Amino acid sequence: MPVTDTDGGILDWLIPAAVVFGSAALLVLVAVWAVKRARRSPRARAAAEQVRARAGVQLVRLDDAVDELDLEVALSGALYGGTAPASLRRARMTAQHVRDESFDEFRGLSRPGLHPAELRRGAVRIERRTDEALGRIAAAREEHAAWVAANISAVDQVAAARGHLERLRAEMGDPAALIADLSARFDEAEWADAARAARGARDAAASAEDILSQAAAHAGDPTRSVLTELAEAERALRRAEADARILEETHRLVTQAAQALPGEFDAARSALRHAQTVRSHLPPAAAERLGGELRALSADLDGLEPRAARRPTKTIDEIARVRDRLDMALGDAHTAQQRLRGARTALPGTLAAARAAVAQAEGAIAHSGGGADARARLLSAQRELAAARQAQDPVDALDAARRAMREAEDAKALADYSRLAR
Known part of the structure; x- marks a missing residue:
């Protein structure tokens, strides 16, 4: 069948158009392939791992903050008989929940084959949640500190903390006796951790006593707060308790x-x-x-x-x-x-x-x-x-x-x- 002038005109238009659109489609496919490859490249993986590392640092901060909050809640209950604001306890419960969920998700981010984009999204999500929880903790601690300053005598605070120290020493007994028993019967590898814990418990208790002595010297000054010293003494007492538990458990x-x-x-x-x-x-x-x-x-x-x-x-x-x-x-x-x-x-x-x-x-x-x-x-x-x-x-x-x-x-x-x- 002969080709008419009309058919020739259509072909003259169609062939260049097909070449143009085909080239454009090919370029799009190449671009998509390049983007996907870039997102899976070692550089993208390294960048995502940096975000994960940053989220890990924030998660450690939150874990430490929860421990500090446990300390303050215990201190509040021991010193103030549960009359302090409940904001500390609420912040602790929320922060513990966020911490546990975030640790689970953080652990999942280390699984092999995870896409860098998914790794980054997960890390950013963890970082955002931990930042929010840290903010709530800071606000609760400020509220608690203001309440203590307005309602509790510094002298009473120091006396209550000294009572905690005395109870701890009574519960610890003589760590050296436990170490002597272990060292007489077993190889050093069996009790080396216990010996370090015994030294740590004694040193932490002594540190708490020194800090409380300083706090007692400042307790009579109505212009000064001893809350910082009390918190530091409580940290030392917590270290002593933790080491005493390690010793007894070992x-x-x-x-x-x-x-x-x-x-x-x-x-x-x-x-x-x-x-x-x-x-x-x-x-x-x-x-x-x-x-x-x-x-x-x-x-x-x-x-x-x-x-x-x-x-x-x-x-x-x-x-x-x-x-x-x-x-x-x-x-x-x-x-x-x-x-x-x-x-x-x-x-x-x-x-x-x-x-x-x-x-x-x-x-x-x-x-x-x-x-x-x-x-x-x-x-x-x-x-x-x-x-x-x-x-x-x-x-x-x-x-x-x-x-x-x-x-x-x-x-x-x-x-x-x-x-x-x-």
């Missing part, structure tokens, strides 16, 4: 571990014998693999025994790891009933190891400060430990206790790294 954990050792060894060996029974019902190749792992686990268990009496918490921790490896080696060969029976026998030792790991992480963060990542993992470890204690199913409890151990170990490692870096 002493309890070590002595309980020493008492539990024979039963933990017996339970682990019983589990190995049961595993040999399971092995006898497996196909030859699977039985051979399991047999090799059982021999290695038995050798590891035997190697723990010579020094177990001097290193009870470390040994309990290692036995818990042996039981974990045994469960992995058995895998699907375990029936549901066998898995339940194994979990029941492994749970006490694993819970003890998890408690010790969480206590060590708490001590490390208390003394080094630790960043947001360390604190987020500690919070996760504490939740997993609580879940393990409350779980009705032994298998679920054992899984939660093992997760608590891993999270606590990560938290302590991060806190130790932060301390060394400083």
Whole structure:
């Protein structure tokens, strides 16, 4: 069919238009691709990580502020009999909720493969929430300080704080006696943290006494407020209480571990014998693999025994790891009933190891400060430990206790790294 002049005119118009629009579409596609690539580039990732780090700093500030608020609420209740404004308690509850939610979200921002834009949005959201919570805390503290200045005698405040110090010293008793008991029976690694805590408790109590003496000297001056000195003394008392708890908890954990050792060894060996029974019902190749792992686990268990009496918490921790490896080696060969029976026998030792790991992480963060990542993992470890204690199913409890151990170990490692870096 011949091409008419009209058809030729249409083609003359259509072809250049198609080229123009096609080129424009191609340019748009290239631009979109370039933008997406830029948003996923190492530079975009680094920039988003900086925003996350800034949010982490704010989150640590909020966590510290919540601790300070706990201190002031306790001080208010002890000194003023609950008659102070309720704004402090309300601000504390709100700030605790924001802190816990933000730590959960902050932990999620570290998952692999997260898009930099999503990382940035999450970090900005955390930073905004923490800033708002810090603002509410500051306003509540100002209101509380004004109320105290108008309603409470400085002399009465100092006297009440001295009563707190005396009660603390009575509760602490003689830390040196606990350290002497531990050092006579166990390796230094078992009680080194307790010894540091004992020194910290004594030093903090002495510091609180010095601060209260200064406050007493100023209490008679109606133009001066002793609230700053009282708050500083309360911080020192809190440090002393925290260190005293570390000391008592360490002493309890070590002595309980020493008492539990024979039963933990017996339970682990019983589990190995049961595993040999399971092995006898497996196909030859699977039985051979399991047999090799059982021999290695038995050798590891035997190697723990010579020094177990001097290193009870470390040994309990290692036995818990042996039981974990045994469960992995058995895998699907375990029936549901066998898995339940194994979990029941492994749970006490694993819970003890998890408690010790969480206590060590708490001590490390208390003394080094630790960043947001360390604190987020500690919070996760504490939740997993609580879940393990409350779980009705032994298998679920054992899984939660093992997760608590891993999270606590990560938290302590991060806190130790932060301390060394400083």
